[in-house]
Amino acid sequence: xxxxxxxxxxxxxxxxxxxxxxxxxxxxxxxxxxxxxxxxxxxxxxxxxxxxxxxxxxxxxxxxxxxxxxxxxxxxxxxxxxxxxxxxxxxxxxxxxxxxxxxxxxxxxxxxxxxxxxxxxxxxxxxxxxxxxxxxxxxxxxxxxxxxxxxxxxxxxxxxxxxxxxxxxxxxxxxxxxxxxxxxxxxxxxxxxxxxxxxxxxxxxxxxxxxxxxxxxxxxxxxxxxxxxxxxxxxxxxxxxxxxxxxxxxxxxxxxxxxxxxxxxxxxxxxxxxxxxxxxxxxxxxxxxxxxxxxxxxxxxxxxxxxxxxxxxxxxxxxxxxxxxxxxxxxxxxxxxxxxxxxxxxxxxxxxxxxxxxxxxxxxxxxxxxxxxxxxxxxxxxxxxxxxxxxxxxxxxxxxxxxxxxxxxxxxxxxxxxxxxxxxxxxxxxxxxxxxxxxxxxxxxxxxxxxxxxxxxxxxxxxxxxxxxxxxxxxxxxxxxxxxxxxxxxxxxxxxxxxxxxxxxxxxxxxxxxxxxxxxxxxxxxxxxxxxxxxxxxxxxxxxxxxxxxxxxxxxxxxxxxxxxxxxxxxxxxxxxxxxxxxxxxxxxxxxxxxxxxxxxxxxxxxxxxxxxxxxxxxxxxxxxxxxxxxxxxxxxxxxxxxxxxxxxxxxxxxxxxxxxxxxxxxxxxxxxxxxxxxxxxxxxxxxxxxxxxxxxxxxxxxxxxxxxxxxxxxxxxxxxxxxxxxxxxxxxxxxxxxxxxxxxxxxxxxxxxxxxxxxxxxxxxxxxxxxxxxxxxxxxxxxxxxxxxxxxx
Numbered sequence: 001x002x003x004x005x006x007x008x009x010x011x012x013x014x015x016x017x018x019x020x021x022x023x024x025x026x027x028x029x030x031x032x033x034x035x036x037x038x039x040x041x042x043x044x045x046x047x048x049x050x051x052x053x054x055x056x057x058x059x060x061x062x063x064x065x066x067x068x069x070x071x072x073x074x075x076x077x078x079x080x081x082x083x084x085x086x087x088x089x090x091x092x093x094x095x096x097x098x099x100x101x102x103x104x105x106x107x108x109x110x111x112x113x114x115x116x117x118x119x120x121x122x123x124x125x126x127x128x129x130x131x132x133x134x135x136x137x138x139x140x141x142x143x144x145x146x147x148x149x150x151x152x153x154x155x156x157x158x159x160x161x162x163x164x165x166x167x168x169x170x171x172x173x174x175x176x177x178x179x180x181x182x183x184x185x186x187x188x189x190x191x192x193x194x195x196x197x198x199x200x201x202x203x204x205x206x207x208x209x210x211x212x213x214x215x216x217x218x219x220x221x222x223x224x225x226x227x228x229x230x231x232x233x234x235x236x237x238x239x240x241x242x243x244x245x246x247x248x249x250x251x252x253x254x255x256x257x258x259x260x261x262x263x264x265x266x267x268x269x270x271x272x273x274x275x276x277x278x279x280x281x282x283x284x285x286x287x288x289x290x291x292x293x294x295x296x297x298x299x300x301x302x303x304x305x306x307x308x309x310x311x312x313x314x315x316x317x318x319x320x321x322x323x324x325x326x327x328x329x330x331x332x333x334x335x336x337x338x339x340x341x342x343x344x345x346x347x348x349x350x351x352x353x354x355x356x357x358x359x360x361x362x363x364x365x366x367x368x369x370x371x372x373x374x375x376x377x378x379x380x381x382x383x384x385x386x387x388x389x390x391x392x393x394x395x396x397x398x399x400x401x402x403x404x405x406x407x408x409x410x411x412x413x414x415x416x417x418x419x420x421x422x423x424x425x426x427x428x429x430x431x432x433x434x435x436x437x438x439x440x441x442x443x444x445x446x447x448x449x450x451x452x453x454x455x456x457x458x459x460x461x462x463x464x465x466x467x468x469x470x471x472x473x474x475x476x477x478x479x480x481x482x483x484x485x486x487x488x489x490x491x492x493x494x495x496x497x498x499x500x501x502x503x504x505x506x507x508x509x510x511x512x513x514x515x516x517x518x519x520x521x522x523x524x525x526x527x528x529x530x531x532x533x534x535x536x537x538x539x540x541x542x543x544x545x546x547x548x549x550x551x552x553x554x555x556x557x558x559x560x561x562x563x564x565x566x567x568x569x570x571x572x573x574x575x576x577x578x579x580x581x582x583x584x585x586x587x588x589x590x591x592x593x594x595x596x597x598x599x600x601x602x603x604x605x606x607x608x609x610x611x612x613x614x615x616x617x618x619x620x621x622x623x624x625x626x627x628x629x630x631x632x633x634x635x636x637x638x639x640x641x642x643x644x645x646x647x648x649x650x651x652x653x654x655x656x657x658x659x660x661x662x663x664x665x666x667x668x669x670x671x672x673x674x675x676x677x678x679x680x681x682x683x684x685x686x687x688x689x690x691x692x693x694x695x696x697x698x699x700x701x702x703x704x705x706x707x708x709x710x711x712x713x714x715x716x717x718x719x720x721x722x723x724x725x726x727x728x729x730x731x732x733x734x735x736x737x738x739x740x741x742x743x744x745x746x747x748x749x750x751x752x753x754x755x756x757x758x759x760x761x762x763x764x765x766x767x768x769x770x771x772x773x774x775x776x777x778x779x780x781x782x783x784x785x786x787x788x789x790x791x792x793x794x
């Protein structure tokens with residue numbers, strides 16, 4: 001017993017200490033200035049979230065029944081949007097003990113509402129909607145309410161509000177009266193009286209609002225030119241059989257009149273609404289075409305007690321469209337809901353997308369049906385589109401079918417199949433247009449969830465193309481994996497590459513996009529005729545990387561391009577890395593043997609490295625091989641300095657013959673400079689061109705520009721040149737060819753000591769060439785069998 005009394009005494013002392021501490025804390029937090037500041041900070045912290053910040057300052061009179069707060073500031077992610085200054089509450093603190101908040105008066109000297117708050121990023125928390133306490137505010141007095149320009153439309157709007165508010169927690173009941181008027185020199189007022197008492201089977205509603213032109217309501221509704229607005233909504237009667245009417249008047253004209261009715265039935269809450277009006281001018285431009293002329297609607301349905309919705313009828317009619325809906329949606333039972341939309345005359349034209357990337361859709365009609373049991377009904381959607389235009393691409397006569405064997409509407413997930421058929425597809429993408437001519441079909445089968453979209457099987461077919469695809473896209477970060485196989489007729493591909501292709505081209509690739517936005521194309525493969533290529537490519541940020549290798553097994557397909565018969569096989573490779581606007585590159589091509597005009601070039605190796613910068617290109621090029629066992633060597637460097645391009649170190653040699661020099665490129669990429677020719681034995685050069693000749697040539701070729709016209713000056717000499725039974729000795733050519741690309745004009749001299757053909761010998765040959773307008777004039781002489789001869793002409 002003694003021990004029990006001792007323990008009891010300790011417990012009592014401890015309880016007294018706790019009570020004293022709590023009372024002391026309340027006194028400190030409510031009776032001292034520093035304590036009230038701390039209390040304001042605690043309230044601000046508890047009321048704030050990651051998306052919302054509440055700041056309370058200057059609390060006083062907590063227990064006196066005359067509570068005052070210096071100011072309250074509400075902020076969202078964009079900053080402050082509401083400030084309440086000098087808030088006063090005449091209330092009864094002890095009434096909270098009986099779960100009642102009772103105030104004789106709630107007032108604020110000034111409320112500043114700059115804009116509406118932005119939506120939060122955190123999901124809302126579900127829960128009961130019952131009130132924690134009953135509210136009874138006998139007088140609301142807000143003499144100064146300032147609305148910012150985002151709400152007022154222009155300048156600052158000054159309002160005043162008076163009223164009362166009462167809400168009972170159990171049983172739920174609501175009664176309020178509110179009067180809002182403008183006092184900034186502009187007219188406008190709102191009167192609202194609401195009495196809602198489900199336990200008494202009562203709902204009274206009386207709302208009247210009116211404003212002249214340039215008012216707040218017109219601005220909030222974004223009505224063009226902010227016309228005068230009048231709104232009247234009235235309704236009375238028992239909740240179980242209630243009816244109401246609403247009228248919306250703009251600029252003196254009734255825009256819409258709505259009647260509504262509510263009945264409590266054995267199935268649930270029956271709702272009915274009818275209305276008509278001229279809505280077109282109040283809608284966004286991209287929806288105006290739907291509601292052309294007078295629009296009427298008629299809705300009737302029941303919110304059934306099991307949680308579903310039964311649509312008895314639903315229709316909408318305008319000059320442009322007729323739409324209907326009927327059926328039931330019940331996640332806890334059977335569902336069967338059908339929706340139809342059809343254009344009455346011309347197709348419905350909707351402007352979607354953005355101003356920068358508009359998409360225009362012309363709709364003839366659409367249907368949708370959801371049927372089946374449980375939370376995932378079968379879904380069928382169909383649409384007939386006259387055209388879809390996006391940028392330079394136009395699709396005509398598009399039929400769309402979407403089907404799901406069980407789509408969970410609440411979770412937005414389930415299997416999906418899509419079939420698209422287009423009568424025609426036109427695009428300004430030159431490389432794509434030939435592939436999609438005629439009828440085009442696309443079929444996709446996969447699934448959709450809140451996390452990802454998966455295409456398990458997909459096909460795209462046209463007269464020129466057969467393609468299959470699988471894909472998976474993660475919605476949170478847009479990470480993607482795409483696999484594609486395609487087969488196309490080569491005649492649909494660009495003519496620049498068509499010559500090396502076979503009758504058809506097959507292509508396959510696996511592409512990925514990681515969460516950071518980097519793209520990669522792996523296992524690229526292309527095969528057509530004797531051409532095959534494979535490799536990889538990727539893009540990370542502003543950098544790219546590529547590695548392509550391939551073989552052209554028969555180069556004879558290039559004969560029309562090069563102008564002479566060619567044969568053999570070539571292996572090629574391309575690598576690129578660096579900034580996508582100026583990557584470093586390397587190109588190589590190798591062949592054991594190539595033939596041209598019956599002559600063979602062996603052990604060919606072509607290599608080029610540099611930077612593919614459009615503004616400042618650079619490259620080193622080399623080509624080696626052998627012609628009739630004579631070494632072939634070509635080297636040159638493309639250099640850009642201060643925006644000027646040049647070809648430096650140009651050197652072409654075959655056996656002992658060599659052409660060399662440096663060339664500058666003007667703004668039109670025409671060469672300027674001098675090339676030196678040293679050919680002690682022209683035989684290998686002639687053989688490379690498919691000819692048989694002997695002799696020597698030396699001299700220079702000077703490339704220049706005369707008033708923007710390209711000019712070439714040739715200064716050549718030769719001891720002798722022979723071809724067959726034709727031979728010439730001691731040859732000298734000094735000629736100028738003006739404007740050699742568009743209208744060549746030749747001037748200069750050609751001399752030779754002798755020209756022999758068979759037994760005929762011509763000696764002392766001298767010819768003068770000169771420009772004669774658009775003609776080339778000539779004059780000269782020679783000795784034939786000791787007989788002098790002269791000639792002139794043009």
